[in-house]
Amino acid sequence: MTLRRGTLLFAVVALATPSLGAQTMRAFSVSRPTKGERMLRATLDFGAGRVVVQPGLPGTLYRATVRYDAERSAPVQEYDPRTGILRLGIEAVGGGGVRVTSRAQLDQTGRFEFSPDIPLSFNATFGAADVTIDLGGTTLVDLAIWSGATRSSLTFSRPTKGECRKASFTVGASELDVRQLANAGCDEISVEGGVGRATLGFEGEWRRTSAVAVALSMGALTLRVPRGVGLQITAGRFLTSLDVAGLTRSGNIWSTANYNAAPRKLTIELKTSMAGVNVEWID
Amino acid sequence: MRPGKGAAALLLVIALISASRLEAADRRGVVGELSGRVKHLIPANLIGDPDVAPQAVPGADAQGPSVNPARLDQPAALERQLRTALRRPIDATRLTVVGGAARLGHYSVGSAETVHGHIVVLEGDVDIHGRVEGNIVALDGDIIVHPGASVIGDVLAIGGHVREAGGNISGSVQSLEAVPIAPALSTAALPVVIARRAAGFVGVFLVLLTLGFGLVTFGRPNLEIVSDTVMHSFGRSFVVGLLGEVLILPTFGMLIVGLVLTVAGALLVPFGIVVYSLLAIVAVLGGVLAVAHAMGETITRRRMAQGLRVSPNAYRYLLTGLLALGVTWLAWVAFGWVPIAGGLILSAAAISTWFVGTVGFGAALLSRGGVREHFAGRIVPPEMLTDEYLWATPQFGVPAVKRPAKELEE
Numbered sequence: 001m002t003l004r005r006g007t008l009l010f011a012v013v014a015l016a017t018p019s020l021g022a023q024t025m026r027a028f029s030v031s032r033p034t035k036g037e038r039m040l041r042a043t044l045d046f047g048a049g050r051v052v053v054q055p056g057l058p059g060t061l062y063r064a065t066v067r068y069d070a071e072r073s074a075p076v077q078e079y080d081p082r083t084g085i086l087r088l089g090i091e092a093v094g095g096g097g098v099r100v101t102s103r104a105q106l107d108q109t110g111r112f113e114f115s116p117d118i119p120l121s122f123n124a125t126f127g128a129a130d131v132t133i134d135l136g137g138t139t140l141v142d143l144a145i146w147s148g149a150t151r152s153s154l155t156f157s158r159p160t161k162g163e164c165r166k167a168s169f170t171v172g173a174s175e176l177d178v179r180q181l182a183n184a185g186c187d188e189i190s191v192e193g194g195v196g197r198a199t200l201g202f203e204g205e206w207r208r209t210s211a212v213a214v215a216l217s218m219g220a221l222t223l224r225v226p227r228g229v230g231l232q233i234t235a236g237r238f239l240t241s242l243d244v245a246g247l248t249r250s251g252n253i254w255s256t257a258n259y260n261a262a263p264r265k266l267t268i269e270l271k272t273s274m275a276g277v278n279v280e281w282i283d
Numbered sequence: 284m285r286p287g288k289g290a291a292a293l294l295l296v297i298a299l300i301s302a303s304r305l306e307a308a309d310r311r312g313v314v315g316e317l318s319g320r321v322k323h324l325i326p327a328n329l330i331g332d333p334d335v336a337p338q339a340v341p342g343a344d345a346q347g348p349s350v351n352p353a354r355l356d357q358p359a360a361l362e363r364q365l366r367t368a369l370r371r372p373i374d375a376t377r378l379t380v381v382g383g384a385a386r387l388g389h390y391s392v393g394s395a396e397t398v399h400g401h402i403v404v405l406e407g408d409v410d411i412h413g414r415v416e417g418n419i420v421a422l423d424g425d426i427i428v429h430p431g432a433s434v435i436g437d438v439l440a441i442g443g444h445v446r447e448a449g450g451n452i453s454g455s456v457q458s459l460e461a462v463p464i465a466p467a468l469s470t471a472a473l474p475v476v477i478a479r480r481a482a483g484f485v486g487v488f489l490v491l492l493t494l495g496f497g498l499v500t501f502g503r504p505n506l507e508i509v510s511d512t513v514m515h516s517f518g519r520s521f522v523v524g525l526l527g528e529v530l531i532l533p534t535f536g537m538l539i540v541g542l543v544l545t546v547a548g549a550l551l552v553p554f555g556i557v558v559y560s561l562l563a564i565v566a567v568l569g570g571v572l573a574v575a576h577a578m579g580e581t582i583t584r585r586r587m588a589q590g591l592r593v594s595p596n597a598y599r600y601l602l603t604g605l606l607a608l609g610v611t612w613l614a615w616v617a618f619g620w621v622p623i624a625g626g627l628i629l630s631a632a633a634i635s636t637w638f639v640g641t642v643g644f645g646a647a648l649l650s651r652g653g654v655r656e657h658f659a660g661r662i663v664p665p666e667m668l669t670d671e672y673l674w675a676t677p678q679f680g681v682p683a684v685k686r687p688a689k690e691l692e693e
Contacts, residue, residue, distance in 0.1 A: 027460035028358065035453065070462065074359040079455065 025107065028075040030088075031063040037084055039141070040118045045089035047073065047127040049108030055137045056113030063113040064088050073108070088112060114138060119162050126150045135160065136183055143167040143186070150174045156183035159205045171196050180204040182226075187211065193219050202226060202266060203282060209265040220276045223268065227281045230262025231255065238273040246281060335373050335406045340385035343368075343377035351381040352401040352418045355439045358459045362441045365422045369405065376405065383417055389424075394431060401436070408443070411450060418454070423461065428452055473620060480616040488609055495572045495601040503597055505653025509573035510580065510600075512646040515660030521638075524570070524645025535559055566652065570643020573653075575604030582607060611635050 040061060044053070049068075056063050066075050068090045078087040090108065114120050119139045124131075126147040135143070136157035142165050145152065149172060157180065164186035169176055171191070176198040181189065183204030190213040191198055198216065201224035214221060225231050233254040235242060247254040259265065270277060343349060348368035350361060370376045378385045383401025390404045396413035401420070408424040411432040419426055419434060423442040428434060430449030437454035438445050442461035445452075498506050513520055542548035542555050579600030586593060593599065611632035619625040649658045 024462055026462060028458070030455055030457040032455040033453070070359070074357070075459070076356070077358075077455070077457070078354075078356040 024070040025067055026070045027065070027067045029063075029065045030075075030077045032061045032079060034059055034061045034115055034118060035081075037061060037081075037115075037118050039084045039121065040086060040114065041084050041121045042086045042088065042114060042123070044112060044122070044124040045076070045087075045091060046108075046110050046125075046129055046131075047090065047092060048129055049110065050130045051109070051126060051132070052111045053122075053124070053131075053133040053135070054111075054113055055116040055135065058115065058117055060113070061115050061118060062086060062088070064110065066090055066108075066110045068108045068110075116161070126152065136180070137161070140164045140184060140186075143184070144170075146170045147174050147176070148172045152176050154178045156180045156204060159183045159207070160185060166190070168192070169198075171198065177201075179224075181210075182206045188213070190214070191216070191221075193217070193221075198222070199224065201282075202229065206264045209267070212266065212268040213271075214268060215271040216275045216277075217273045218275060219272075220278070221270075221272070222278045222280060224280045224282050225266060226264075227283055228258075228262070228264065229256075230259035230265040231268070231279070232259050232265070233268045233270060233279075235270040235272070235277075237270060237275075237277075240270075240272040240274065241276045243276070243278045245279065247279070335388035337386065337388035337390060337407065338374075340376055340378050340387050340403075340405065342379045347377050347379060349379040349381065350403065352403055352420050352439075353382055355418060355420070355437045355455070355457060358439055358441060358457055361420065361439070362422070362459060365403070365405065365420075365441070373406065378403070378405075392432070476620060477616060480619060484609065484612055484616050488605060491568075491572065491575075491605055492602065494568065495575065495605065496598060498569065498572055499597045499601060502653070505650075506569070506573055506576060506597070508650050508653040508656055508659050509569065509643070509646050510576040511656075511659035512650045513574050513577040513642060514581070516646070516649060516658040517642065519658060520642045520645035520649055522645065523648050524641035524643070527566075527644050527648050528641060531563060566647040567640055567644050569652070570645070570647040571608075571640050572601065572643070573646055574639045574643040575608055576600045577604065578607050579604030608636070608639060 042062065044051075062079075064077065066089075068075060072093055073090040074093050076087055076089050076091050079085070090110070114122070116137050117139060119141045120135075121141045121143075122135070123144045124133075124146070126145070127150070128148060129150045129152075131147065131150055131152040131154075133145075133152070133154045134157050136155065136159070138160055139162040140160040141162050144166075145154070145168070147170070152169075152171070152174060154169075154177070160183060164184050166188040167181075167184055167186040168188075168190040169178065169192070171193045173194060174196045176191070176193065176196065178199065179201040180203045181200060182202050185205075185207040187208065188211050189200075191200065192214075193216045197220045198214075199222040200212070200214075202210075203224065203226060206226070206229070231247065233244060233247065235252050235254065242254070244254045247256055256262070348364065350364050350368075352361070355361065365378075368376060368378045373387060376387065380401055380403045383403060385403040385405065386407070387405050388407040389410070390402070390407055391410040392398055392413045392415055394412040398413070398415045399417065401417040402409065402415060404419075404421045404424055406423050407421070409419055409421045409426045411419070411426070411428045411434060414433050414435070416435045418436040419438045421440045421443055424440065425443040425446060426438050426440045427446045427448055428438070428450030432450035434450070434452045434454070437457070438452055439457040439459070441459045444458050445456045447456065538555055538559060539552060542552050576597065577600075579602065580595075582603050583593060583595055583600060587595065611628065615625070615628045615632050619629060646658075647653070650656070
């Protein structure tokens with residue numbers, strides 16, 4: 001009798017017990033149609049996981065699909081139609097900030113799309129994330145990306161439509177790989193980095209002269225410049241190795257021979273310490 | 284409880300809980316259909332019934348639950364509010380919707396209808412054929428915007444989907460997936476988990492037992508000295524073990540640096556790494572086995588003192604001690620799946636194992652690997668314990684007094 005009751009109790013407990021150690025991953029999606037907006041000021045926050053940002057379909061202002069760890073974070077989407085300010089991403093539950101406490105958090109994914117037709121001001125903050133961004137074809141006005149311990153890959157696969165004023169990248173202990181920057185057509189580009197490796201590739205359709213400012217410490221910077229572009233590098237460096245084949249030096253300025261006459265110009269101001277800078281010419 | 288009734292109750296409970304679980308995992312599938320049939324046999328107030336009769340939800344009083352769906356920026360927070368408002372039986376639910384109304388069960392807006400204000404639908408689908416001027420929220424249901432319908436506002440489906448079947452939605456379209464039924468430890472997986480842990484436990488136990496028997500066979504004196512050190516200098520062994528754990532890595536670093544600094548020693552670095560690692564492993568493992576030996580010896584002697592006739596030998600000591608050490612892990616194997624208690628048992632097992640390892644490591648260090656008897660309580664030299672010595676030279680007590688003088692006997 002006792003054994004039978006024990007078996008019954010065991011079965012009840014076993015069946016009623018919630019799962020152990022289970023992570024609660026949930027999916028959230030949001031989209032909004034365009035309604036004649038003049039500007040979209042998007043801010044994206046994503047603590048940990050894999051993120052993809054890309055242009056969306058015409059007629060859709062923005063679309064987001066997020067898979068997140070519901071025990072530690074919650075999805076955010078706030079849009080104000082009057083100001084065009086949009087906030088997307090996931091935020092830590094409890095306001096403790098970005099803190100990766102579980103491997104499950106690294107399984108989080110987010111895909112964000114923005115209208116290719118509405119002028120876009122895009123600010124993004126990433127924590128421990130693996131980020132892939134392609135803003136080619138968008139009407140980019142300005143871009144600012146802050147990333148912590150991330151591996152960020154940013155591409156402009158097609159020329160953007162807008163007049164991009166500035167693109168800035170602030171990276172911590174991370175790897176930043178920016179390609180086809182010429183397609184972005186930004187007047188100013190700034191890179192500020194801590195410990196990490198950064199690659200800036202200026203491939204693409206060259207529309208205007210760009211001024212690039214790079215401040216880097218304890219890292220490696222590779223500049224990929226199309227052959228024929230007039231390049232001038234002003235370097236303020238401390239314990240930095242500079243590998244600039246094809247450039248002639250005058251004081252702390254390195255220039256290509258055709259810099260003054262070149263139709264496409266790129267000026268780079270370097271402030272580096274304990275870093276290695278390498279210029280690669282691409283055909 | 285008679286056997287027949289017990290079995291019936293068991294089956295009923297299993298059917299009840301399984302039905303609710305399976306149904307939650309697949310609301311509209313075949314499983315959901317089958318579980319629904321099972322659940323119809325059970326009173327509705329015992330389980331949540333998704334087929335709620337369509338009805339309006341009365342507003343709550345001033346202190347009651349209230350939601351404002353004017354902004355759907357925080358879907359997870361809104362979901363919490365709505366789920367908190369739900370009551371069982373479902374008819375008892377009260378909810379105030381600021382700027383709108385709440386409904387239970389399926390809800391439909393006809394093609395000729397226009398609804399002004401927000402709509403919150405709990406546990407049911409929303410079919411829009413007409414016009415809604417406000418936001419729509421569905422909890423555990425889909426929102427279907429049919430051809431010709433229009434929604435001037437945002438729509439949010441929590442635990443469901445938004446289907447744009449030809450209608451027009453002017454605002455945002457959001458869907459938040461239902462909390463999934465975690466498959467980590469389903470009912471069927473529980474015996475598997477227990478069996479897997481049991482297999483791991485048995486494997487580790489057999490490995491330790493084999494190593495221990497080998498140690499008894501080939502290094503018994505050393506094992507007994509370490510074991511005696513554990514028994515006679517327990518606290519000291521723990522402190523030394525703790526210090527040893529702290530210093531093991533710095534000492535290793537110093538060893539490597541010392542070897543590298545000398546030209547000849549640099550060649551010995553790989554050898555040094557291997558030897559040091561092996562010595563550390565042997566000290567910890569041997570220490571644990573020595574603690575098991577000490578525990579087994581203590582237990583066996585207590586049993587013998589109670590009159591049980593058992594053979595006191597080192598093999599038995601080791602087996603008994605390892606079984607005693609494994610009790611907490613055995614408890615974890617059996618009940619580790621229980622929420623909270625399982626974690627506590629695991630913590631207890633881990634801490635006790637660390638404690639045993641630390642004491643054993645300390646004893647191994649104190650006795651220099653079972654060579655030095657200083658802390659083993661062996662203050663009398665072994666030759667003084669021989670029969671010849673004890674017979675020949677009683678020094679204290681009655682035998683010494685009564686022993687006739689050698690000259691007188693002659």
